[in-house]
Amino acid sequence: MKKNTLLLFFVLLIVTVSAQNKDTKTADNLFDRYEYVKAIQEYLFLTQKGISDGYVCRRLGDSYYNIYNTIEAENWYAKAIQSKQDAETYYRYAQILKSNQKYKESNEQMKVFATMNPKDERAVAFLKNPDYLPKLIDINKLFEIEKLEINSKDKSDFGALLYGNTLYFASSRNENNAVYGWKNEPFLDIYQSNYNEDGSFGSPSLVGDLNTKYHEGPVSITADGNTIYFSSESFKDNLFVKDKVKKLKIGQVNLFKAIKVNGKWTNITPLPFNSKEYSTSNPSISSDGKTLYFSSNMPGSIGGIDIWKVAVNDDGSYGNPENLGSTINTVGDESFPFISEDRQLYFASNGLIGFGGFDVFSADLDKNGMPHNIGKPVNSEKDDFAFTFNKEKNIGFVSSNRTGNDHIYKSVPVKSSQILTIVTNSITKNLLPEVKVVILDEYNNVLSTKYTDASGEVSYDVDSNTNYKIEAHKDGFVYQSVQVNKFKDAKAIVKINLEPIESIVKDNEIALNPIYFEFDKNNITREGAAELDKLVYLMNKNQNLVIAVKSHTDSRGSNKYNENLSERRAVSTVQYVISKGIPSDRISGKGFGESQLKINCNVCTEEEHAVNRRSEFIIMKK
Template identity: 50%
Template sequence: MKNFKTLLFITLMGSLCLTAQNNDTKRADKEFARFEYVDAAESYLKLVENGKGSDYVYGRLAESYYNIFNTVEAERWYAKALETSNDPEMIYKYSEMLKANGKYKESNEQMEKFASMRPSDNRATAYRKNPDYLPKILEQGKKFNVQNAGFNSEQSDFGGTLHDGKLYITSGRNDSRKTYGWNEEPFLDIYTLTENSDGGYDNPTLVNSYINTRFHEGLVSFAPDGNTMFFSRESYFEKDFEQDSLSRTRYGQLYLFKATKLKDDWDEVESLSINSENYSVKNPSVSSDGSTLYFASNMPGGYGQYDIYKATINDDGTIGEPQNLGQKVNTEGQEMFPFISSNNTLYFSSNGHLGLGGMDVFYTKEIDGKMAPIRNVGIPISSNADDFAFIIDEVSGEGFVSSNRDGGMGSDDIYTIKKLQPLCDVLIAATVLDDKTREPISGANVSLYDDQGNKVVTKSTNADGIAEFIIECEKDTELEVTMDDYESRKVALQGTSDEESPVQISLSPIEKIITPEEIVLNPIFFEYDKSNITAQAAFELDKLVQVMNKYPELVIKATSHTDYIGSDSYNQRLSQRRAKSTEQYVISKGIDESRISSEGKGESEPKIDCGTNCTDEERQMNRRSEFLIVSGGPESQE
């Protein structure tokens, strides 16, 4: 009974609020009904500012902005309206706006709500076919062949760096050594193996005592001249540790060292300046040009437990200041085992990025000082166990990865790998040129869209007219190029597995679309029986706005036409709504309302008078928008 009374009270209050809304929103509602979305939005906003906001007002605000493709404001007010509303269609539109603003995770969360409310809706079923990241990782798999290396022991074995005809690994197979408490295995040493006639490796041999100590040694990496080796070692060797006064347990760090090759062996071991008693540095990897050292560290100021850093290797062999690779690479979890390959692809292991479980192997590349999107290498390199110490020769496609996955010989095993297919990254190098002079255009905005039509990122062209992007291979994409005084262009790119995909885009002066009578745009399409401005329509109308900004005396009349399908009265009403939406979009971009008017012509002025026997092409030509110059054209302003 109590619940019933509560429900009755809420229903009565809702009715009172609705009545009040109708009185308060009369002006705004009238503007909305007239498709004057710019004015309607302003009127609804005033209600909010005067403390008369409500679910109804928030929803109308969102719809106003949605209809003129103001995605930021539409997102904001859909979110506000949905604090108490549970309307499925509003949830779907909110998801669209989030996606348009690049908020894919939030968009998916709203799509999940929508799909649960309307499971038979085609939009819901399409989403449910690919709801999260796991299928993507699994589907991109089988890029590598992975085999147990065969030289693993019953203890921990990992790494795999080839140098001077030998394979360097780290192993706990030395049973004569004492064990350590972490896994009750012997302390780790660095070993070398030699290649046999079958292409495998055998004859494991301890590296000399200058390198191996009674403490842990870890992964190695070599400078390109072959005379310097970087490796990890515990700080106990340096007598650098703390001791708990109660348990008498020693707490040390991991340090990086370098050794110099003298004749046929390693000597002159030196601790690096980046070491500290306050944190660990480990997992070295030297770039192919010898200029940069990559490593993992838990030094203060990072984003998680261990982060990946880089530091300059100076000409005199000293190491510069560590530089964190940033939050795109590093997470609140652990990022370790960096490997920088010969083509400057950075591979690393992480349990913070989306993966299959444990530590997975990921890769990225630095472009224009920024890291490309982080990609999971996929199965069978990544698994639901810990997968780490990935190393590859980009020329041969061969390398090694270490893992504690099921089926190995010890706690960690080394696996040989062979790349079968290219990894899913393609470098798009877009060059923007002036169509007449063929000179590069600097400062043009180039936007990358994914295969779902979502804007991913926007870059400006450099002095050579070039903007570069890294995308996933075999994915269709689109580039949109805009520049002051030039006509904007969109270029569709077909998915490829090539490592690089160069493309030239020529821009024509904006005057190309101006005739003495009208502004000629590409066809502006509306969805069936709808009048809201779509992304495609917005792209074309932005050209009109560009022209009107350049020629401030220009006055335009926008007309909308239909084909013969449907009744005269229906076509007239539909064309009027579409013409009004077009007008409102232009006004929303800052053009004074006195400079643009609109009129729906219905089917009264066909481009081709073909009656009821029109072809599909003729009907399409009749379904058009025109932008007539009323006054103030370029010629009159000369």
């Protein structure tokens, strides 16, 4: 959504260091007219002729940035910074890198930006919290999302609002519309679709009363359904500024109101604070109809685009627009406000710290109003915006270009449930405090880590419709893992009895499990490391303990290859133990290839092969 004129309905001029010349004149004119697709073609033609200095590369980066082709934008910005650029170029490059999930590289460019412009609020915020990503990832999942089937294949669809049983949204799918130069797409129209009882949506149709030959959408509707607010272009009111040099009529996006009479939208009127000098767009009317929230770059804005509000009086007149202030607005862009029935403000920002591009934030206007990133999967590394929620149907919508085009996703709140873990000593039955408890998803991704309290308990808020794994770790105890499958109750109680490591030491052997390896690999797995940590603990407690490691492969591959693979596995196993501080003269290893199969099978299953890929431990001296 870096293509701000399309989605934010606001012409955001990119300020660049001038290096125009006769060679770039044609491309520059297209760029200045916001015809970025055609400008790209001209700039690329120049590079084919050998003209690819920092100016041309930056212009290509900016052009791709504005149509949100992040891969090509990254490519040309990387070339542009080979020569010195202005601070904003480094900032945009950093944002593009973040959108491409290159966080380390993004941080490096943000450091350059912060050095060049240390007083900029974006630089200050970054330097305060450069390692922000783990905290964002740790946000509890609030919604499940699903792409709507009514999205067009390769055109923009966004800004969905469900009123009653009708879904309203903006789309450029109408091939009969004229094409505008920004993205070479048809102009936007307002569409509607019926919301069915089974949760499906009917075929979209145009809202003919509101659409013109210009951009329209998105919309907001009063609680009684009789008044609609929507965005459209100022050309509708003959409001525009003439640029004689560029031979352009520069319009803005403005807000309009219509009244429903006999089932039709009529009496379309512009709002009194519209202007040809600035944009007003993306309306959201409060449930009591007394406050209209919108986005604008009008005088008094903190950043490029801010969120504003205006009082709607009983007589239909309006108060003076008020900026929501620096708690919400930043030097970046904030837009697409949505005010819920319980006065939660949802909005999109690229100035607050997020995963990349625009993220959706929420703020409780009845409390401190501090914005909070609502986390994944609503937010992604791309642009996520236009979040709305229908409390009656318990369903929301968010727009995102995470798959390349702006599309609409259904957002369903996650059922709030809890996993309570209670950890005890298996021998004494005493509750164990300070146990590290890790929760993982079904793909073994670590979601969060906590420690048990004095009562041996720790809890996680979870989605009960998802499978989890709970791991418990404590020095001196055998690591344990428990699978927690989907559950129906509000709380799942997991009891874990940790076995003291001393209890697994027998007279002539150690009751350790073998460690297993992935196919054709010799690296120590997460589970293998936990088992080896037991061995390390025992060897630290028993200084006379000397261990031999026997490593094996499955029966696939040649004998010679398997001998070498098993030898590498033995070395990995031994090196892990030595890396934990055990002297090298107390542990040795040898590979046996496939000569000592645990399961000797002619046609082995994957499970049988896995059992054969192992390292075992033998006590040589005690």
